[in-house]
Amino acid sequence: MSTSKYAVVDLETTGHSPLNGDRIIQIAIVFIENNKITDTYMRYVHPQRPIPPFIHQLTSIGDEELKDAAPFEKIAEEVADLLTGCIFVAHNTDFDVSFLQKELVRCGMAKWHGKTIDTVELAKIMYPTLPGYRLQDIAESLNISLKQAHRADDDAEATALFLLKAIEKIKTLPKETLNRMHERSFAMKSDVSTLFYEALKHVRGKDTSSDYALFRGIPYLQSKPTTTSWPQPIEFPVDNMAKERVMQKIHPSYHVRESQAHLMDLTWQAFVEKKQIAVEIPTGVGKTIGYLVPALIRAYETKQPVVISTYTNHLVDTLAEEVQKLEKALQMTIPTTVVKGMANYISVGKFEELLHFNDEVYDDSITIMQLLVWLTETTTGDLDEVNVSGGGQLFIDRIRKRSMRVKKDERVADFYTHTLKNCQQSMVILTNHSMLVNDQQRYDPLFHSISGLVIDEAHQMNQAAIRTHQQVFSYTKWKYVMSQLNGLASCQLLFDIQDILKRFHFNHKTSTERLQYSFNEFMLAFDESMLILANSNSTNDNKSTTRTVKPLSKRLRTNEIFDKVLRKMNEYISVTENYAMPIQNLSNELTLHEQAALSEWFYWINEMKIKAGEWIELFLEQPNRSTTIWMEKDSRSLPGSLQIKKSPVNGSEVIRNFIDTFEGETGIVWTSGTLTAGQQDRFVLDQAGLPSSVPLYTFEAPANFYEGAHTLIVEDMPDIQQVSNDEYIEAVADALIQTAVAIEGRVFALFLSHDMLKKTYQTVLDSESLQEEYMLIAQGVSSGSRHKLLKTFKQQKKAVLFGTTSFWEGVDVPGEQLTAVVIVRLPFTSPEEPLFKARSEALVAEHKNAFTHLGLPEAILRFRQGFGRLIRSTDEQGFFIILDRRIDTKSYGQSFLQALPKSLVKKVSLEGLVNEIENCYNE
Secondary structure, three states: OOOOEEEEEEEEEOOOOHHHOOOEEEEEEEEEEOOEEEEEEEEEEOOOOOOOHHHHHHHOOOHHHHOOOEOHHHHHHHHHHHHOOOEEEEOOHHHHHHHHHHHHHHOOOOOOOOOEEEHHHHHHHHOOOOOOOOHHHHHHHOOOOOOOOOOHHHHHHHHHHHHHHHHHHHHHOOHHHHHHHHHHHOOOOOOOHHHHHHHHHHHOOOOOOOOOEEEOOEEEOOOOOOOOOOOOOOOOOOOHHHHHHHHHHHOOOOOOOHHHHHHHHHHHHHHHHOOEEEEEOOOOOOHHHHHHHHHHHHHHHHOOOEEEEEOOHHHHHHHHHHHHHHHHHHOOOOOEEEOOOHHHEEOHHHHHHHOOOOOOOHHHHHHHHHHHHHHOOOOOOEHHHOOOOHHHHHHHHHOEOOOOOOOHHHHHHOHHHHHHHHHOOOOEEEEEHHHHHHHHHOOOOOOOOOOEEEEOOHHHHHHHHHHHOOEEEEHHHHHHHHHHOOOOOOOHHHHHHHHHHHHOOOOOHHHHHHHHHHHHHHHHHHHHHHHHHHHOOOOOOOOOOOEEEEEOOHHHHOOOHHHHHHHHHHHHHHHHHHHHHHHHOOHHHOOHHHHHHHHHHHHHHHHHHHHHHHHHHHHHOOOOOOEEEEEEEEOOOOOOOOEEEEEEOOOHHHHHHHHHOOOOOOOEEEEEOOOOEOOEOOHHHHHOOOOOOOOEEEOOOOOOOOOOEEEEEEOOOOOOOOOOHHHHHHHHHHHHHHHHHHHOOOEEEEOOOHHHHHHHHHHHHHHOOOOOOOEEEEEOOEOOOHHHHHHHHHHOOOEEEEEOHHHOOOOOOOHHHOOEEEEOOOOOOOOOOHHHHHHHHHHHHOOOOHHHHHHHHHHHHHHHHHHHOOOOOOOOOEEEEEOOOHHHHOOOHHHHHHOOOOOEEEEEOHHHHHHHHHHHHHO
């Protein structure tokens, strides 16, 4: 039993800096001994200054509540005495310990000294798959009571309950896992090592690995093969009454929706008749269930799986959650396999090798600890499950599975191979578009002998096919690869190989000199080529941005320096291979650390070979008419920002190649909420290369679904084509401020340009109009992924999110969490965007108008997707606010409005916009 006493502390303060006058307003301490809460302490504290409005809103603690509270000077000694001899626990000890230390010193007392445990750090280690590590996130995910967040007493209690839960979980880990984690725990920022030491004492002498398989001493949860026991075939519900009986198992109060019933019939018919159809289904119809039910019945009937593909891995995971809900509702097992690209899965062999290196930084160590825990839990090996830091992502990238070839002992622990085998026994296979279009390139295609294929988010298939076959040169990624095998005295890996050569008495001095000379020659050529690229196209037509996107000219591509780089690179690869050749056949005589170093050496040589192949394709092969190549760079960070991209002009040929394999063999349903673009109703299907014989069905949303949607055109905005960029940004910022105040936050502002987004965000910030009460979240400015930014937005009562392309679609913010979507500019693609330019030129060569056949329909699709963020159910109300006057002044403007679902459209002044919003709320 632990003899440690823990003091779990939480502070609420007026701000982050006691040196600038911020003070504690509430302190709470929860004491834990012998794995039980034994006592609590809470005091309100008078800050002797007003409570800032944001803090009052966050904590619900106001001046009235604190009027009789004592200042911290009166309780400082009491607090210090309580903490004496305790391990200080807090959710982010950097803040609580630091703030408390400064306050104690200010009161004339000594700093507190002792061990600390940061529960943020502990949560990351012990619960590596949590979506977030704020205390609210942890409490919600682990069913821990948190009555009111940002109240010290409630936060301290929730933190204490989490600590107890984490301690119990640590004790359940296999002894082998605990040993490895204890070794690395001393590299953590807080004293979590004490917890692992206590757990090791607890499990000493016990067999804790019986539930796990071992791979080279690493416990992992061995995935069990999927087995399918096919029941008697289920009949498809032909009439509406039968459909209602099935659907009421999923939704007890369900009544037949004609559109959804029709979708089920169309999907079933396509599967049975083995034909292709396309279906546009708006929000509110119940698209996913509408195709899942007939798909499942078809799989049961034929005893062959159905494949459902969507655009991103995140959407694939969302689909998997829908299937799980369906399983529960129908009270049946639906064997389902999620399959993603190979690199999404862990190579357990590579992971084990890297554990033998002793050059870990903090991010490496905490990521390794997360992975050790995760391996005892995961049944998939999908690295998307693990929530790691940005620095940890570099380590994750090193352990991704890169090849089907594995060592003999690794086969049993190869999650990707198990996933592929499970597909053969599944009823439902969920995948992404990239995996789908690449399937025919596999030696043994995965998606064969299937009973049906659903392509959801079908409007993204062309883009997915293009990106799958796109090649990218990134200066920073190349430099990272070179830094791993740089042939210089600073290379730790080189030291390791030299030590092995010395141990076996190989004379390596001459070969080391040759290695370093070859590396320097390669780097001189490479740096010269980067300088040429950085200085090319140095004139920027758009003076308002530092970013340049230009086609890579033929003159530049024929520069002999690119041949020289390849030659020097191949020479260096040859020298590195020869350098370690003397010890390559001595693996049986090498220590585990030496084996790992040798494996790592040849791993990076292989990466260099891959880079050499990329160099040939990007710089030495001449692009044909079906491909285009361009350069992207930012003048503020050269050569670091350099990227060269080579891409197919469109993906229709790639799509046709994989579709041809299914022709006449299985039914295919193409579906999306946005397949039509105004008068060009087959725009998406034409882009994907589908023949006109594929029928297109379009559905309308349920009656009154968009009754709460208000489309407002602000007619006194400046004309974007008549004023400077800065003047337009000032007007946009003003409109956003007034909209946010009228709605009290919950606003998406959708941009096309990162540059305009950042400048608008800064203008709003500088105005200080929203600073006190509103959370401003800007993509590319605020830290975090799209998913993290979206989660932050949802958690705030008053927030404005500034987003670009990725926020125009695939984002679901239900109910009152989102009240307004502001369209800053009509979403036309820039004519200078390389892919768009190449596609436009191809249309002109066919004597077609690039604007009407490409630019306008693309923009209308994106516009519809932006509108789709707003209303997700019949009882929602929202405002779709358009700031770009071209929708009213240009002839094509009506095409945008006509493409929207039927909703109220009004032209208003900026002042009228605020009045209209207030009137809607008062109705």
